[in-house]
Amino acid sequence: MTAVDADRLHDLSMNETPYPPLPALRQVVAEGAALLNRYPDRLAGALTAGLARHLGVAPEAVLVGPGSAGLLQHLVQSFGPAPEVVHAALSFEGYPLIVANAGAKSVPVPVDGYRHDLRAMADAVTDATRCVLICNPNNPTGSALGRAELAEFLGRVPADVPVVVDEAYRHFVTDPDFPDALDLRRDHPNVCVVRTFSKAYGLAALRVGYAVLPPDRVMAARMTGMMFFPNSLGQAAALRALDPDVTEELSRRCADVAEQRARLVAGLRDAGHTAPDSEANFVWLPLGEDSAAFTADAKAAGILVACLDGRGVRVTVGTAEANDRFLAFARSRR
Ligand SMILES: Cc1ncc(COP(=O)(O)O)c(C=O)c1O
Numbered sequence: 601m602t603a604v605d606a607d608r609l610h611d612l613s614m615n616e617t618p619y620p621p622l623p624a625l626r627q628v629v630a631e632g633a634a635l636l637n638r639y640p641d642r643l644a645g646a647l648t649a650g651l652a653r654h655l656g657v658a659p660e661a662v663l664v665g666p667g668s669a670g671l672l673q674h675l676v677q678s679f680g681p682a683p684e685v686v687h688a689a690l691s692f693e694g695y696p697l698i699v700a701n702a703g704a705k706s707v708p709v710p711v712d713g714y715r716h717d718l719r720a721m722a723d724a725v726t727d728a729t730r731c732v733l734i735c736n737p738n739n740p741t742g743s744a745l746g747r748a749e750l751a752e753f754l755g756r757v758p759a760d761v762p763v764v765v766d767e768a769y770r771h772f773v774t775d776p777d778f779p780d781a782l783d784l785r786r787d788h789p790n791v792c793v794v795r796t797f798s799k800a801y802g803l804a805a806l807r808v809g810y811a812v813l814p815p816d817r818v819m820a821a822r823m824t825g826m827m828f829f830p831n832s833l834g835q836a837a838a839l840r841a842l843d844p845d846v847t848e849e850l851s852r853r854c855a856d857v858a859e860q861r862a863r864l865v866a867g868l869r870d871a872g873h874t875a876p877d878s879e880a881n882f883v884w885l886p887l888g889e890d891s892a893a894f895t896a897d898a899k900a901a902g903i904l905v906a907c908l909d910g911r912g913v914r915v916t917v918g919t920a921e922a923n924d925r926f927l928a929f930a931r932s933r934r
Pocket residue numbers: 614615666667668669670692735739766768795796797798804807808809
């Protein structure tokens with residue numbers, strides 16, 4: 601979106617943070633410009649070490665990559681050669697493309713209401729399964745899986761099948777029963793955790809994500825990944841983002857997002873819409889056949905939302921002003 605569009609439109613379609621980048625991170629990026637003639641550290645050594653310290657895991661278990669989408673594709677590729685990848689549907693719309701690009705075949709398992717159907721997903725795992733993708737909280741429905749149900753599911757998946765838990769939206773969760781997938785690795789070493797600096801950290805344009813996985817899988821993935829990713833600006837900004845002064849400010853911002861989310865959900869329900877609980881920085885409206893028309897009308901009202909044709913509309917939590925404008929539109933649409 602250009603600056604001119606930004607004046608006219610509220611873009612609530614991409615699950616981005618509505619806040620501008622923190623000054624400390626902008627400064628790191630500005631300073632990095634002086635070294636653009638140099639290649640980035642191919643192994644992202646400083647960021648890998650910083651993440652290992654921050655997370656309390658071994659550096660050998662950390663793999664940094666070009667955003668979590670790029671990293672997911674890289675992992676699915678490196679987990680070959682079994683042909684199938686099990687994931688939920690509805691879930692992140694990028695999964696089918698990521699799986700196809702990695703030379704595998706999607707096995708989509710329908711959600712149960714707004715949630716992963718973990719029983720059906722465990723039943724879908726066979727000898728042909730390369731890995732399982734779990735999106736927690738789930739994009740686009742916003743639902744989160746609890747600790748016990750995820751642990752029970754892991755108990756049903758063979759120990760040699762990697763289960764990738766995509767925690768892109770974990771910082772926005774307020775439910776105390778939300779599991780930290782890093783903890784689940786203790787009992788289930790096949791758990792691979794994927795996270796991103798794009799959402800809560802507000803660095804989407806820099807393309808930095810990371811995974812925590814068994815060290816032998818890190819080694820295998822390093823043999824297949826793209827070279828020189830992420831770039832040096834992304835590595836430096838992500839490392840700075842782990843410092844306590846930045847993480848404190850980001851936590852405050854995430855708490856604001858959670859407050860605004862509660863206001864959006866309550867306002868939508870007041871207006872007569874169905875809006876399931878969300879633990880992410882977006883809300884889901886299961887509008888079915890009305891989704892495309894709703895999206896077009898929202899655009900005419902100056903608000904961009906994400907349309908999943910025939911299923912629903914996903915609305916990112918924006919600034920208070922953007923949310924007010926969206927709520928006014930949603931009220932007019934009942
Ligand atoms: C569930 C989920 N995973 C991964 C991504 C990819 O994010 P990025 O590549 O910016 O880290 C997204 C982006 O919207 C997402 O919703």
